Amino acid sequence: MQVLLTGATGFLGRRVLRELVDEGCAVRCAVRPGSDVRSLRQFVGSRRWRCAETVNGQLSSTDHCRELVRGCDVVYHAAAALSGSASNLVMSSVVPTRNLMNAASEEGVSRFVLVSSLGVYGSQKLRRNELLDEDCPVDPAGHLRDPYTYSKILQEEIAWEISQQQELPLVVVRPGVIFGDERGALSHRVGLQLGGLMLRMGGRQRVPFTYVENCAEAVKLAGLNGGIDGQIFNVVDDDLPTGRQVLRRYRKAGRKLRVVGIPQFAMNWLARFNEWYSEKTEQQIPPVLTRYRVQAMWKPLQYSNDRAKQQLGWHPSTSFDEAFERTMAFGVRG
Amino acid sequence: MTEKRIKVGLVGCGQIADAHLQQIRRIPWADPVAVCDLEPLLARQAAERFEIPGQFSSLAEMLEQSQPDVVHITTPVESHRPLAMQLLESGVHVYVEKPFTVDANEARDVLDCARHNDRLVCLGHDQLFDPAWLECRERIDAGEIGDVQHVESVLGYPLHGPFGMQVIADSDHWVRRLPGGLFQNTISHPLYRITELLPDAEPELQATWLSRFNDVPFPTELRVHLRGELVTGSLLFTSSTKPCHRLTRIYGTAGSLEVDLNSQLIRADIVGRYPGAFAKIEEPWRRVRESTANLARNMHRFWKGELHYFEGMKRTFLKFYEAVRDGAESPIGYDEMIRVTQIMDGIFDECRRGDAERAERKRHRRHTQTDVSEESMAGSEVRSG
Numbered sequence: 001m002q003v004l005l006t007g008a009t010g011f012l013g014r015r016v017l018r019e020l021v022d023e024g025c026a027v028r029c030a031v032r033p034g035s036d037v038r039s040l041r042q043f044v045g046s047r048r049w050r051c052a053e054t055v056n057g058q059l060s061s062t063d064h065c066r067e068l069v070r071g072c073d074v075v076y077h078a079a080a081a082l083s084g085s086a087s088n089l090v091m092s093s094v095v096p097t098r099n100l101m102n103a104a105s106e107e108g109v110s111r112f113v114l115v116s117s118l119g120v121y122g123s124q125k126l127r128r129n130e131l132l133d134e135d136c137p138v139d140p141a142g143h144l145r146d147p148y149t150y151s152k153i154l155q156e157e158i159a160w161e162i163s164q165q166q167e168l169p170l171v172v173v174r175p176g177v178i179f180g181d182e183r184g185a186l187s188h189r190v191g192l193q194l195g196g197l198m199l200r201m202g203g204r205q206r207v208p209f210t211y212v213e214n215c216a217e218a219v220k221l222a223g224l225n226g227g228i229d230g231q232i233f234n235v236v237d238d239d240l241p242t243g244r245q246v247l248r249r250y251r252k253a254g255r256k257l258r259v260v261g262i263p264q265f266a267m268n269w270l271a272r273f274n275e276w277y278s279e280k281t282e283q284q285i286p287p288v289l290t291r292y293r294v295q296a297m298w299k300p301l302q303y304s305n306d307r308a309k310q311q312l313g314w315h316p317s318t319s320f321d322e323a324f325e326r327t328m329a330f331g332v333r334g
Numbered sequence: 335m336t337e338k339r340i341k342v343g344l345v346g347c348g349q350i351a352d353a354h355l356q357q358i359r360r361i362p363w364a365d366p367v368a369v370c371d372l373e374p375l376l377a378r379q380a381a382e383r384f385e386i387p388g389q390f391s392s393l394a395e396m397l398e399q400s401q402p403d404v405v406h407i408t409t410p411v412e413s414h415r416p417l418a419m420q421l422l423e424s425g426v427h428v429y430v431e432k433p434f435t436v437d438a439n440e441a442r443d444v445l446d447c448a449r450h451n452d453r454l455v456c457l458g459h460d461q462l463f464d465p466a467w468l469e470c471r472e473r474i475d476a477g478e479i480g481d482v483q484h485v486e487s488v489l490g491y492p493l494h495g496p497f498g499m500q501v502i503a504d505s506d507h508w509v510r511r512l513p514g515g516l517f518q519n520t521i522s523h524p525l526y527r528i529t530e531l532l533p534d535a536e537p538e539l540q541a542t543w544l545s546r547f548n549d550v551p552f553p554t555e556l557r558v559h560l561r562g563e564l565v566t567g568s569l570l571f572t573s574s575t576k577p578c579h580r581l582t583r584i585y586g587t588a589g590s591l592e593v594d595l596n597s598q599l600i601r602a603d604i605v606g607r608y609p610g611a612f613a614k615i616e617e618p619w620r621r622v623r624e625s626t627a628n629l630a631r632n633m634h635r636f637w638k639g640e641l642h643y644f645e646g647m648k649r650t651f652l653k654f655y656e657a658v659r660d661g662a663e664s665p666i667g668y669d670e671m672i673r674v675t676q677i678m679d680g681i682f683d684e685c686r687r688g689d690a691e692r693a694e695r696k697r698h699r700r701h702t703q704t705d706v707s708e709e710s711m712a713g714s715e716v717r718s719g
Contacts, residue, residue: 032503032504033503033504033505034502034503034549035503058503058504058506060504081496083496084349084496084497085349085352085496086352086379086383087347087348087349087351087352087376087379087380088348088349088496088497088500090375090376090379091348091373091376091500092500094375095373095375098375142382143379143382143383150379150383154375154378154379158375280639281639282359282360282639282642283356283642284636284639284640284641284642
């Protein structure tokens, strides 16, 4: 099977590449000029590299995208910018998705797999400790979220639109917080970095982690399993730890962290103050912490991976304990 | 009396548009009514995030439906001239983000068009209205450092930031198509901080650009020297040093002033009153007092909510809108717009000339070496023969 993979040099993409090659796929990797292809080659190993090819992956034009997808059965779109202004994120994540999907539709690709994010849900509407699964609606006011989440919400909206209009089979994977070796596990869901301090947000809520190797396997399956077109899959591991437990484990692993805990009840007050101050000073300090974002990011919820298990046949093969140990052994802080 | 409100539109919804929209919203009598971008998704994100009623991918439609009084152009520079002229001819006043145009000829076209249509143009030389710069100017005008002799201006550029990475990754990025590449998009700011104090119409200049990164296929460093009749200037653009400075140091006959726009600090160097060892106490003491004054001023401004990164931009908008409302002149003089653009043209010409000369010298050296080695081979053949 010939597949196209975008974002192959990224944290998740390089593992997806490994999984796909092991599955016997021929993988065309669309990489941006200047990407570190040598490191990718080292990562996947020379044996697997024989089944992979790298091509110029500038996704800003549909014509170029058409050349990329030509002859491919499945497109895995894992490329996404993680930071920057909203406009940059739209240009580097949303526009390429539209171009690639239009091209995939024209070239008769049989499935398009989009790697989205668990952050797209409008979990504000859920009650505390309620279950967040694939039936929960997407946040209707994405522009009130952080630029990255906004770009993912917009990206998915466009993807579903194109899929319906052009009858392009689409499968969306929504991973939680992807952690692992070179990235560590200190995500915003655990706390916010402020200078040398870590502001632990809440601490008792479960963090929807997924170990990068587990997640890569789920992404692979989303392109290969039959009968799942039009489906969404949340990808989170089993036995999710709380933010407090993660920080405790960091300390146990010998990492020095200066943590200030912000209790759940105080987050709303802080957010209210941030909003008030920001408005009063015409955004001298931007409203980074808003009540809307607090609800979306740090509300205690239950997470389900049942659909991925049932329909993808996926099981997180590495437990959180083992994954965390590997991550710590890799020796990267945060 | 109710204040006349100004309806503002914006074309080009990239990164700098965010700063514009945020600052426009700070002006109580300015209403951002519409945004426009060829890429509808970009227009949409700007409209949603800044709660702007109109979003368009056609400029003509925006003008017809939203009828703005002023339109900000925040598109890539190659489109500034045609867009500005289209807007001016439609009877709209225009604010153009720096750099003004691709070259000075285009700048003249735009300004002629503005005069012909009796509309105003303002160029984004907004750091001239930054509070720290304004205070520095006041102190210079009050004679604190005597007559200005030399101006040094520094711009540190985060090449590996989100925007820089896009420029590096995309060989067809609009920045890379400019005659002055990366520099053309950014050096207006440090340059007009020099020309503000260097009045010559056509100062002599020397310039060179160079690369510091193996993975970046275009020049990333620029050095410029300007020589006017009474004042000289030097410009340092660097993307290889940290932190990313926005500094200007002005040397005068009685002392010097340094203005740091990032931290909103002004530092003075003046001739001490005490001799020898006493001077070594006097100077640190003076610096302590100066730092205390800077701290107090910044804390006061923080309290008043005035420490905005783009405070100068807001003040420039305000002055421009007032000029539009009152029928006054643009806050940035038209001659200055042309002069800065012309100096930039000169800088890039000079850099290219240097490149050509270096390439020629290299070629010459290679030829000479080849000749020498051929001669020595011929010599050895003669000897062995």
